[in-house]
Amino acid sequence: MSAAPTTHTYPLTAPITSAPGVGLRRAEAFQRLGIRCIAHLIDHLPFRHELEQAEGAIADLTPGHVGAARGEITACRVVRKKRGGRFEAVLIDHTGRLDLVWFNQPFLASRIMPGMRVRVQGKAERRGPMLQMANPHWEALPDVGAEPGARAERLRPVYPATEDLPSHVIDKAVQGVLHGALAQLEDHLPEGFRRERELPSLAAAYRMMHAPEHEDEVKAARRRLVYDELLMLQLGVQMRRAQLRAMMKAPALETNPKIDAHIRKRLPFALTPAQDHVVQQIASDLAKTSPANRLIQGDVGSGKTVVALYALLLAVAHGAQGVLLAPTELLAEQHFHTISSMLKASRVRLALLTGSRDASTRAAEAERIASGEIDIAIGTHALLTEHVRFHNLAVAIIDEQHRFGVHQRAALRAKMDDETTAPHTLVMTATPIPRTLALTVFGDLDVSTIDGLPPGRQPVATRWVRPPQTEEVWDFVRTRIDQGEQAYVVLPAIGEDDDDAELFDEGAPRASLRSVRSTLAQLSQGVLAGKRLAVMHGRLSRDEREATMQRFRAGEIDCLIATTVIEVGVDIPNASIMVIDHADRFGLAQLHQLRGRIGRGERKGVCILIAEPSTEDGAARLNAIVRTTDGFALAEEDLKLRGPGELIGSKQSGQLPLRLTQLPRDQDLLMQARRDAARWIEQSPTLSRPEEKVLHTRLWKRYGSTLGLVDVA
Structure with missing residues (x-):
């Protein structure tokens, strides 16, 4: 039933102690849930409703x-x-x-x-x-x-609660203030707009969420509040995009047949039609004086690095500099070695700058970058430190954007001598991102997709076996090694006491997990005795990891037993076998990324998953990875199974302000909100019309600092 009317009003800014039945001691329990005032209480939404008899x-x-x-x-x-x-x-x-x-x-x-x-x-x-x-x-x-x-009988809301603040206590406090608080609530959406979209008022949505009369009211309330979340996010990214284009300038890097031919001559192979299409989109962006902001995504092994290199070389062709930012030292090192190899016959000057390099080397490289002696700088967040300045930065490539936020992109703009100048920015993702998620997380970016594989790349065959078949797997690995091939064995932990393993909270307890160390002992004394085995994990130094990968590439190691540090690494064309133990402990995107390390040579890759999943989700992930090698299809499946965290990283996922939105379920509302936001910002770029005052205030409160918006209203 509806909240009973009361003559008492509750200002939204009033402390939580003003709610009936909330004294100082109970207020402390509310504050531990982040509820300090009446507005926080009303905004503490139930996650389900139960029929109260x-x-x-x-x-x-x-x-x-x-x-x-x-x-x-x-x-x-x-x-x-x-x-x-x-x-x-x-x-x-x-x-x-x-x-x-x-x-x-x-x-x-x-x-x-x-x-x-x-x-x-x-x-x-x-x-x-x-x-x-x-x-x-x-x-x-x-x-x-x-x-x-x-x-x-009524639909009783069930709230996120704690042991000392159960749901029914929260419910009682909410019902006590609901009518009086909602009378103070201003709606940020104009009435005519709500009618056009068939949305209830904000006050009605909160009333129906906290005190619904029937299920249809819950659905209507959820639709309004989900739309609000998505509209606010899209308004924020659309406004940021418009502001960057209006307030920032970038160097125009025009191409012509001579420059294009010169750059393509430096590339290791002819571009595929898919790569060529994306290169043309990038060249069109970089020719403009407004900063490019483009997301480049493609499946594992689709050749994103070569496309990024084209953009970097276009900057060099114009006498400017480029930078490639990677989230980890290992990935930065891989990019440095890959690009160095591609450009070994050219005069392009490269530098690698990471946090683990000694201070004097970093200082020397920073000086060369600042003087313009370096054409392309490759590194980690160390490149974002204050003492690193660029002589003439024109293009910035950010690999795995989910590890870098808006503040890092702003730090890159701060490297420019002129505050109104920004580099062209291209973002690369490690694995494909579903369209709905790309529009949500990267809504301010144009999206380019490399939807094909380079010539000669064969799909990797994937099999899932149960632990009792493990001995057969090792026999298969031995046979293939005897035929001159090389193998990876991937495990989730370094040792049995490994506290750093990135594992899902499911399946066998950690004590029963096979690890890098135990597997090395088992194989070296068993079926792979006499073979050249080595280990690779994050606790090894950079020099040790690099030396191991060089030996593996040179064919001096038959089987590399490793953690997921090999998720990115130097290409090993002769590595055609991969065994992933406890495969149910990894996400779909991670399994697909690991699988992409093999099958890069003439021989067809074979990936074997060993697992006895204890959950339906774990089994669903394994069935999906066996069923298809299409990274885009797997990304959509991962979104359904695990939500956005696995695809974009848990940190970025946690920062998403989407409490109610569920993707892909709410993709229709997302597309509607995106269209509405684009039209709104086009008509009112600063949201300064009188009827937009509440909307403007709430948008700035939510996204002003997060997205680096400039309040010019």
Whole structure:
């Protein structure tokens, strides 16, 4: 039922202690949930709704059916067992007795005591002559004199809660202030716009979320609030995009047939049609005086680095500099070696700058970058430090954007001598990103897709086997090594005591995980005895990792046993076999990226997954990776299975302000919000019209600093 009207108003900025029943002690529990004022309380949304049954007398409860009753607790006890225990209580009313039992919740002994009046809801069952409810939902009631009347049936909101602040307490506080608080709420969407989009008012949406009369109201409320999340995000990125184009200039890097031919001569192979199409998009961007902001995505092995190199060489052709930023030292080193190899016959001057290089080397390289002696700088976030300046930076390539945020892109712009000048920026992703997620996370970027593989690249065959078949797998690896091929074996942990392993909280306990060390011992003394084995993991120094990869590439190592540090690395054309143990511990994107390390030579790659998944999601991931080698299809599947975190990184995912939005479920609302935001910013670039005052304020509060917006309204 709806929240009951009250004559009391609650200013949204009023402290949480102004809510009925919230004293100082309970306010501390609310504050631990981030709820400090009435606005925070109203914005603390339920994550589901449950049907709260109409109350009846204990004698009217029907065995086998869900019901609700209230009464007095007359007895309690804790029954302890070796494996868990139970808390029991007796509830009576004027018609009879109801036995209550909660399993594995002994702490209730400090919450439920004889003499208390409580309301319970659950399924009643006959236990001999007695009626019983197991694990019922319960809440304490005031003394009889202050006790409200029996409740009618309603949809009860279930809130994110804590042990000392249960959902029903939050519900009571919300219902106490809802009507009075919503009377103070201003809507940031004009009434005519809401009518056109068939959206309820903001106050109505919050009322229907906290006190719905039926399921359709919950759906209508969710639709409005999801649309709000997406519209705010899209307005923010569209405004940022417009501001950058209006306020920032970039050097125009025009191409012509002579420059184009000269650059292509430096590339290791002819571009595929897909690569050529993206190069043309980039060349068109870089010829303009407004800064390019483009996302380049493609499947594993699609040749994104060569496309990025074209842009860097276009800057060099105009006497300017380029920079390639990588999120890890290993990836920066790979780019440096790959590009150095491609340009070994040219006069292009390269520099590698990472945090682990000694201070004197970093200082010397920084000086060469600042003087213009270096044409292309490659490195990690060390390139963003204040002491690194560029002589004439024109193009910036950012690899794996999800590890770099807006602030890092702003730091790159700060490297320019003129505050109104920015480099052209191209972003590369390690694996494909679903369109809905690309529009959400990278909404301010144009998107280019390399949708083909270079000539000669064969799809990798993938098999999933259970642990009992492991010996057969090692026999297969031995046979292929005997035929002159090389193999990777990938594991989730370095050793049995490895605290740094990036594992999902599912499957076998860590103690039972096979690791790099245990597998090395097993194989070197068993089926691969006599073969040249080596290990690779993140605890090795950069020099050790580099030396190991050089030996592997030279054919001096038959089998490399490693953690996921080989997810990026030097191409090994002769490596055609990969075994991934505990494969259910990895995400789809990571499995696909790992699989992409093999099959880069003449021989067809074979990837074998060893796993006994304990969850349906784990099995679904393995079935998906076996079923297809299409990275774009896998990205969509990963989004459905695990949400955005696995695809864009948990840190960036956590920063997404999307509490209610579920992709791809809400993709229609996303596309609508994107169209609306583009049209809105086109008509009112600064959101300064009188009817946009509330919208402007809320947008700046939410995204002003996050997106680096400039308030010119």
